[in-house]
Amino acid sequence: MGVTVRPAREDDAEAIAGVHVETWRDAYAGLLPQEVLDGLSRRRQMRRWRRAIRDPEGELGQVFVAGAGADGIAGFGSVSREAGEITTLYVRPGAQRRGVGRMLFHCMAEFLEGPVSLWVLDGNPAAGFYERLGGRPGVRATVERWGMELGRTRYCWPVTPKRI
Numbered sequence: 001m002g003v004t005v006r007p008a009r010e011d012d013a014e015a016i017a018g019v020h021v022e023t024w025r026d027a028y029a030g031l032l033p034q035e036v037l038d039g040l041s042r043r044r045q046m047r048r049w050r051r052a053i054r055d056p057e058g059e060l061g062q063v064f065v066a067g068a069g070a071d072g073i074a075g076f077g078s079v080s081r082e083a084g085e086i087t088t089l090y091v092r093p094g095a096q097r098r099g100v101g102r103m104l105f106h107c108m109a110e111f112l113e114g115p116v117s118l119w120v121l122d123g124n125p126a127a128g129f130y131e132r133l134g135g136r137p138g139v140r141a142t143v144e145r146w147g148m149e150l151g152r153t154r155y156c157w158p159v160t161p162k163r164i
């Protein structure tokens, strides 16, 4: 299946919000408080992603969307040149393990034109995906969110990763 990646447009915000909510509820069940997942709102996420798309210099950076086949948006991600960091990367549960995440990752890494880093929440199986793409775990840190301490690990690629 061919995967295409392009910069997001404002009219992608609704589909991105749908993928965001669906993927969070699937991937973070048992890792984040259930009330946080239940309380996710597509409408709020749509507004948030529309703001991010309008402001590529903002905290999330440039937003990209991936399509595969005729099913609309299969995944999305965002990447901040200022931070040298991939800030988000999500593939809809029904579209995972078909190369969408890899294609998004490489497009965003190439957009950075240099070292790449990103944070992975403790217990998230996505760590295996980043290791498959050559990332190595580095610094560990905790962040306080939703009244709890969340552990996370920074994955790094010292130079632009080669497509494998």
Ligand SMILES: CC(C)(COP(=O)(O)OP(=O)(O)OC[C@H]1O[C@@H](n2cnc3c(N)ncnc32)[C@H](O)[C@@H]1OP(=O)(O)O)[C@@H](O)C(=O)NCCC(=O)NCCS
Pocket (backbone or CB within 6 Å): 023, 027, 088, 089, 090, 091, 092, 095, 096, 097, 098, 099, 100, 101, 102, 103, 119, 120, 121, 124, 125, 126, 127, 128, 129, 132, 133
């Ligand atoms: C992690 C994620 C982005 C991977 O995307 P994907 O489209 O499923 O991954 P791909 O199909 O491109 O996989 C690329 C390679 O990584 C491997 N891989 C994918 N997920 C993996 C995992 N959880 N553990 C180990 N390897 C994995 C694939 O088998 C493939 O390897 P291959 O080349 O040997 O076939 C996706 O599963 C996802 O969105 N997960 C939920 C949200 C999330 O945790 N996002 C990351 C936040 S830091």
